[in-house]
Amino acid sequence: MNSVKEGYYYLSTHEWVKQESDTTFLVGISDFAQHALGDIVYVALPEVNDTVKQGERFCDVESVKAVSDVYSPVSGTITEINTSLEDSPELLNQDPYGVWIMKVEGSIDTSGLLDSAAYTLHLENEH
Amino acid sequence: MKTTALTPWHESHHAKMIDFFNTLLPVHYETGIIAEHEAVRTHAGIFDVSHMGQLFFKGEAALNQARSVLSQDIDAMVKNQVKYGFILREDGTMVDDVLCMKTCDDEVLVIVNGANIDKVMTYLDQRFNGSALVENESDDYSVIAFQGPLTQTLIHSIVPTPLDYYTFVHGTFNGVEMFVSRTGYTGEHGYELIMANKDALTVWEMLLNLSKDVIPCGLGARDSLRLEAGMPLYGHELNDDLTPLDVNLGIFVPKHRRHLFGLEERKPRFKRIGFVLNDKAIPREGYVLTQHSKNVGFVSSGTFSVTLKRGIAMAIINADVNLEETIECVIRNKSYSIEIIKLPFIKK
Numbered sequence: 001m002n003s004v005k006e007g008y009y010y011l012s013t014h015e016w017v018k019q020e021s022d023t024t025f026l027v028g029i030s031d032f033a034q035h036a037l038g039d040i041v042y043v044a045l046p047e048v049n050d051t052v053k054q055g056e057r058f059c060d061v062e063s064v065k066a067v068s069d070v071y072s073p074v075s076g077t078i079t080e081i082n083t084s085l086e087d088s089p090e091l092l093n094q095d096p097y098g099v100w101i102m103k104v105e106g107s108i109d110t111s112g113l114l115d116s117a118a119y120t121l122h123l124e125n126e127h
Numbered sequence: 128m129k130t131t132a133l134t135p136w137h138e139s140h141h142a143k144m145i146d147f148f149n150t151l152l153p154v155h156y157e158t159g160i161i162a163e164h165e166a167v168r169t170h171a172g173i174f175d176v177s178h179m180g181q182l183f184f185k186g187e188a189a190l191n192q193a194r195s196v197l198s199q200d201i202d203a204m205v206k207n208q209v210k211y212g213f214i215l216r217e218d219g220t221m222v223d224d225v226l227c228m229k230t231c232d233d234e235v236l237v238i239v240n241g242a243n244i245d246k247v248m249t250y251l252d253q254r255f256n257g258s259a260l261v262e263n264e265s266d267d268y269s270v271i272a273f274q275g276p277l278t279q280t281l282i283h284s285i286v287p288t289p290l291d292y293y294t295f296v297h298g299t300f301n302g303v304e305m306f307v308s309r310t311g312y313t314g315e316h317g318y319e320l321i322m323a324n325k326d327a328l329t330v331w332e333m334l335l336n337l338s339k340d341v342i343p344c345g346l347g348a349r350d351s352l353r354l355e356a357g358m359p360l361y362g363h364e365l366n367d368d369l370t371p372l373d374v375n376l377g378i379f380v381p382k383h384r385r386h387l388f389g390l391e392e393r394k395p396r397f398k399r400i401g402f403v404l405n406d407k408a409i410p411r412e413g414y415v416l417t418q419h420s421k422n423v424g425f426v427s428s429g430t431f432s433v434t435l436k437r438g439i440a441m442a443i444i445n446a447d448v449n450l451e452e453t454i455e456c457v458i459r460n461k462s463y464s465i466e467i468i469k470l471p472f473i474k475k
Contacts, residue, residue, distance in 0.1 A: 038143070038154075038155060038159055038160055038347065039159045039160050039161040041161075041409070041431040042407060042408070042409055042431065044408070044459075060459070062409050062431065063160075063431075064160045064161065064164075064347060064351055064430055064431050064433065065154070065160065065347050065350075065430070066411075067409065067411055086407070
C-alpha cells in the first residue's frame, strides 16, 4: 500500500512527474493520492496547448465523495492529454504510476520537488 | 473521540476511518464505495450506524413532553409501529429528524442523529425548564443496518415472522435481545437492528455469516445510497433554520398538529428539488444554482450516482422559482443546465 515509484519526482500534494526526454514530461497522481481519494469517477481534464506552472492547479479529480485539485509538478505547455480518462477515470486507481494525465513540453525545477526517497519520508512524516 | 463496539473489527478489516461528528466510523472498506454501493443495490450490505442516538420517553408524563416536541402523532400509532418525523421548535424549525418507535402503550423510543444527540438533549432541557423526562440511552446501544434485496429472505433465519414496512419487533433472536425494524436509509428492502453494545459483534458476524453476498459497507456508500433514494440528511437538506414545509416534507407533520409548531399559516420559503447533470460534471454541496443569472439556491448534497453514472444532487431553492424555466448549476465558474428529477432518483 502507498507505493512510491523510483525515478519519479513528486509534489508534496501527491502528484508525480516523469521525465521522458530533455523537455517532455508525463504527469500523474501518486498511489497515496489514489488511495486517499478512493474510487475516482471523473477527471476534469485540461486542454492541449494550455500552459501549466509548477505548483499550480491544472485539473480536478473527483471521487464519489469529493473533488480534489491536482497541481502541476512541471512548467510548460500541454502537448497531450490522456483522453482514455474521460471514459475510464478508474485507470488512475488501477495503475497510478503507469497512467498519466498530461504530457507537457517544458521544464522542472527539482529544488521544488521531492525525489522518491524524500517523498517516502514525506508520507511517513505526514500520515 | 467516541468509538463504537465495532471499531476494532473495522480497523482490523482495513476500513478507512473518519471522525464523523466525534464518532470514529468507517467511510469504506478495501472494496471501495462503488462496490459497496452496488452490493446494497443488488445483494446486501451491513453498516455500523452506532452513532445514532436512542432516546426513551417512558410513562405518561414523559410522553406528554414527547407530544409537544415530536411532529408524529404518537397516539395514532400502534404498538410496534415506526414513524418518520421531526423534533420541532415552537416556531416550526427542525431540531432533528427522527424515527419514532412505539415500544408499548406508554413508551416511545426516538432514534436521533448521532451528530444531534447533545443538541436535542439541550433543547429538551431548555424546553421543559430543566425537567426533561427523556432518558438518553445512546451510549448503551449499537445499531447495525442490514440493507439490500437479499435481506428479504436472509432475515428469516433471525426473525422468522415477516415484518411490514415501518414496523419492528423487540425480542430475543438467536440468543440476542434486540429491536429489529424494517426501516433503512438506502431505498432498498432492509432492516435496522438495535442491540446492547456487548452483543454488537455477535450480530455483525451473524449477519456476515448469513451469506457470502453480505458485505460490510461504510458511510460513503450510505451517503450515496440515501442520495439516490432522495432521502434528506440533517445538516444538508435539513437544519436549524428550516421548517419541514421549506423542504417538501410537510407530509410528515399531520395537519391537526401543525398549530403546535406555528406551521398552520406558515408558507414554505424554499423548496427541495432533485436534479441530474447530463454533462460530465458532479454537483457538490454548496454549489450555487442560478436562473436568468440570479442566484436562486444551492446544492445541499451532491455526488456521482453509482447507479445512474451521472452527477446527481438535492438542492434548496427559493419557493418562487419557476421550475419550467432553465436552472443552471455553477461548477468552478462554468454553468451547467440541470434536469429536475422527481425524487427519488432510483425508483424501486
